[in-house]
Every structure is written in structure tokens, then in C-alpha cells.
Amino acid sequence: xxxxxxxxxALLAGFWQVVALRGWHGVTMGRVAEEAGTTLAALRSRAxxxxxxxxLHGREADRIVLAGTVRGQGGSPRDRIFxxxxxxxxxxxPHRPGILRLLSDMKRDPFLALFLAPxxxxxxxxxxxxxxxDAALPAGAWRAPGLAVVWLAAVRAWHADDSPDLGxxxxxxxxxxxxxEGIARGLRLPIAPDNAEAxxxxxxxxxD
Numbered sequence: 001x002x003x004x005x006x007x008x009x010a011l012l013a014g015f016w017q018v019v020a021l022r023g024w025h026g027v028t029m030g031r032v033a034e035e036a037g038t039t040l041a042a043l044r045s046r047a048x049x050x051x052x053x054x055x056l057h058g059r060e061a062d063r064i065v066l067a068g069t070v071r072g073q074g075g076s077p078r079d080r081i082f083x084x085x086x087x088x089x090x091x092x093x094p095h096r097p098g099i100l101r102l103l104s105d106m107k108r109d110p111f112l113a114l115f116l117a118p119x120x121x122x123x124x125x126x127x128x129x130x131x132x133x134d135a136a137l138p139a140g141a142w143r144a145p146g147l148a149v150v151w152l153a154a155v156r157a158w159h160a161d162d163s164p165d166l167g168x169x170x171x172x173x174x175x176x177x178x179x180x181e182g183i184a185r186g187l188r189l190p191i192a193p194d195n196a197e198a199x200x201x202x203x204x205x206x207x208d
Contacts, residue, residue, distance in 0.1 A: 006038045015053045016098030024105040064091040069130045080131035150176040
């Protein structure tokens, strides 16, 4: 890596600083390069457009959550989902001003929301994996979208929650999980078993 080429953390910090100051429609690659302390040439090798930087942010949030996940962590599937989504919000905290500005700008840009939707479902699939919940088809066909709805409810609460402990956000996430579980039961959708339970069953099974 050349001296002027930023790592992902510096690149995203610069990107979100531009968004915070100028809004989504004020983002230019020149401004991002300046804030990230790099050159346009180095930035071009990492991202083609601001949309690429948004996708990089999503992948980095996924990576942070996955890197902090211990397999066989125990607890109920609900507890693990709660932990995973709160850790994902924690990963967003350093860029809070920029992300809040983006969320406000997205209300006037439905095409941006449509662009991000399939990438959100991919991320939610990874969050299910982090929580050791079976994301394979056919259950995964509804679990990832269902988790996306829960996640968006948590993000809406996070948007309005400026408390240090994010207590209001945690309460909103808890309520969203309650609603999701109620809907799943009403539709007779399987909530369990999950990967962790399956692994425990296999470990306890006697050898042939």
C-alpha cells in the first residue's frame, strides 16, 4: 500500500465526514480524497463512485460484527440476534453525524433506498450467521427480510437516541423482536432450530 493510499477506516472516516458536512448530494470523490488524506488516483483504485463507499461501509460493519463473534456463544437465538444488531449499531457510532445526515437525505431519494435494499438483505444474512441462526433456504427466504425489518426499526430508534448507553434504542430493538416473533408464530414460521442448537445436538449424539 502506498503512503497516500488510505486503509478502509481512513477512507470511511473521510467519506462520512463529507456526508456530515455536505449531505449525500454534496459528496464528490475529490472531497472524500481530501478528507481521507489521499489522492484521487489512490481513491479511484478503491472506489468508483460514492455508492461504492456506501457498500464498503456495509461490508466493514459486517466484518466488525463477524470479527467480534465467538462461535458457540450460547444464549437463546433472540439474545444472540439482539447482541449482533447492537454490535452493528456500535460499529456505526463513530460515523453517527454522517449516517444521520444520510438517513435524512434518503427520505428525498427513494432510488438510493432501492439501490441499498438488496445489499441490506445480504448483510442481514451475515448477521443471521453471526447469531448462529439457520439462514439456509427455505427458512432463510423469510428470516433475512424479517431481520431487515427489525434492523430498520432499531436504526429509526438510534436516529433519535443520543444517550450514551443507547437505552431507547435497545428498548426499541426489544419491541421489534417481540413483534417479529409474534408475526412468525402467527404465520407458523419456524423460529428454531438454529445453527447453535443443531451443533449442540450433533455434539451430544453418540458416535456410530
